[in-house]
Amino acid sequence: MDYLKYNLKKGYRKIYSLYELNNHLMTLGLDIYWRKKVTDIINKHLIETNYYDNIKKFVYCDFCIGTGEFFEEMVKRVKKNIDKLEKKLFVGLDFSFDMISLAKLKKVYKEENVFFILADVGLLPFRDESVDIVSISLGIRNLRNSNDGKKDEQIFIKRFKEIYRVIRLGGYFCGLETSRPPNRIIRRISDFFTMYISTNIAKIVSGDFETYTYLAKSMLDFYDADNFKNFLLNIGFEKVNYYLFTFGVVALHLAQK
Numbered sequence: 001m002d003y004l005k006y007n008l009k010k011g012y013r014k015i016y017s018l019y020e021l022n023n024h025l026m027t028l029g030l031d032i033y034w035r036k037k038v039t040d041i042i043n044k045h046l047i048e049t050n051y052y053d054n055i056k057k058f059v060y061c062d063f064c065i066g067t068g069e070f071f072e073e074m075v076k077r078v079k080k081n082i083d084k085l086e087k088k089l090f091v092g093l094d095f096s097f098d099m100i101s102l103a104k105l106k107k108v109y110k111e112e113n114v115f116f117i118l119a120d121v122g123l124l125p126f127r128d129e130s131v132d133i134v135s136i137s138l139g140i141r142n143l144r145n146s147n148d149g150k151k152d153e154q155i156f157i158k159r160f161k162e163i164y165r166v167i168r169l170g171g172y173f174c175g176l177e178t179s180r181p182p183n184r185i186i187r188r189i190s191d192f193f194t195m196y197i198s199t200n201i202a203k204i205v206s207g208d209f210e211t212y213t214y215l216a217k218s219m220l221d222f223y224d225a226d227n228f229k230n231f232l233l234n235i236g237f238e239k240v241n242y243y244l245f246t247f248g249v250v251a252l253h254l255a256q257k
Contacts, residue, residue, distance in 0.1 A: 008145045009096055011211035016098040018206050020067050023138075025205065026198035034245055035073045035137065038176050038252045041243060042135075043077040045254060051132075051170075057087035059131045063121050063163070064139025065092035068103030070176070074135060075108050093117045093124075121159045129168040138250075140177040141222040160235045164257065173237065173255040180224035181248035190249050194219055225251040 015022070023031050046052055060078060062071040071092045082088050090113055094100050100116050108114055119125055121143060136143075143159045144152040163173060181187040199216040203209045223231060225248065229240045237255035244251050 008142055008211075008214070011208070011214060012096045013098050014208045015206045015211050016067070016096065016102060019099070019102075020069065022202040022205055022212075025201050028198075030246060031069075031138070034176060034250055035070050037245065038137070038174075038243075039070070039073045039077045041252060042074070042133075042172075042174050042254065043081070046078070046133075046172075047081065052081045054170075055132065056085065057089075058082045058085055059089045059091070060133045060135075061091045061093060061126070061131050061166075062135045062137070063093050064136050064142060065094045065103055065116070066096075066099050066137075066139060068092055068106045068108065070135065070137035071103065072106045072108040075111070075114065078133075079111075088113050090114045091117060093119050093121070095120045122155070122162055124162050124166050126166040128165055129171075131166045132168060132171045133174060134163055134167055134172070135174040135176075137176045138178065140175050141218045144218070144222075157235070160232075164235050164237070167257045169257055171257050173232070173253070173257075175228075175253045175255070176250060177228070177253075178219045178222060179228070179244070179248055179251035180222070182224065182244075183247065186247045186249075190247075191220055224248075225253070228253060 012019070052058075058078075060074065062074060065071050071090075075090050092100070092103055093116070094103070095118070097118055100118055103109065103116055109116070117125065144156045146152050146155055167173060181190055194216050199212050202212045206212065225242045225244060228251070229242055232240045232253060232255045237257055239256040240253060242251050242253045
């Protein structure tokens with residue numbers, strides 16, 4: 001299977017109902033810790049840089065929202081800091097109708113100013129420089145996926161140019177994604193666990209071998225933290241910092257426009 005040409009939308013249609021459970025199983029529950037830690041770091045950074053004090057309205061978008069776990073956590077973190085603002089908007093976006101249907105079951109969907117949009121990151125329905133914060137949680141590597149056979153890096157760059165376009169000057173891209181651990185021994189252990197243990201558990205639980213083979217291979221083929229930082233700088237972001245978690249198995253990148 002050429003995983004870069006794998007039809008991910010069809011794949012998610014097969015696994016969406018067990019997606020959250022398999023994420024917890026594949027990461028041994030660490031994905032829950034990562035989300036809480038990352039949203040705390042992002043919110044703390046926005047407070048320390050006085051970001052909330054220098055805006056009159058606030059627009060937050062979570063792309064590749066999946067089932068909405070990260071989106072819900074992030075909205076909960078930032079909402080208390082923007083109560084004074086009259087205009088605020090929280091948007092979750094995904095290209096998978098099935099994923100959004102599950103995200104709508106989250107409590108956050110019932111809150112005011114929360115909306116979900118079915119769209120592709122390559123063609124975003126937002127004006128230039130209209131969004132304060134864009135986040136993607138464990139979905140960045142999927143933006144390299146090519147359903148039409150084009151080179152993955154060309155598609156990846158195009159989609160990130162589109163993300164960059166909608167972020168306002170001074171705003172942020174916040175990306176949590178699997179990474180390549182800097183330590184060679186840790187990297188080998190992580191690769192073995194990904195390919196032969198966690199992925200096989202997910203395959204058995206879901207009954208879908210093809211989709212989880214794609215997901216596992218996409219993890220092993222993604223950038224390390226330094227290379228992804230350089231990628232974001234080349235897109236045009238002015239400042240990029242990153243944080244490593246669990247020996248570098250995952251990384252959070254904060255990129256300011």
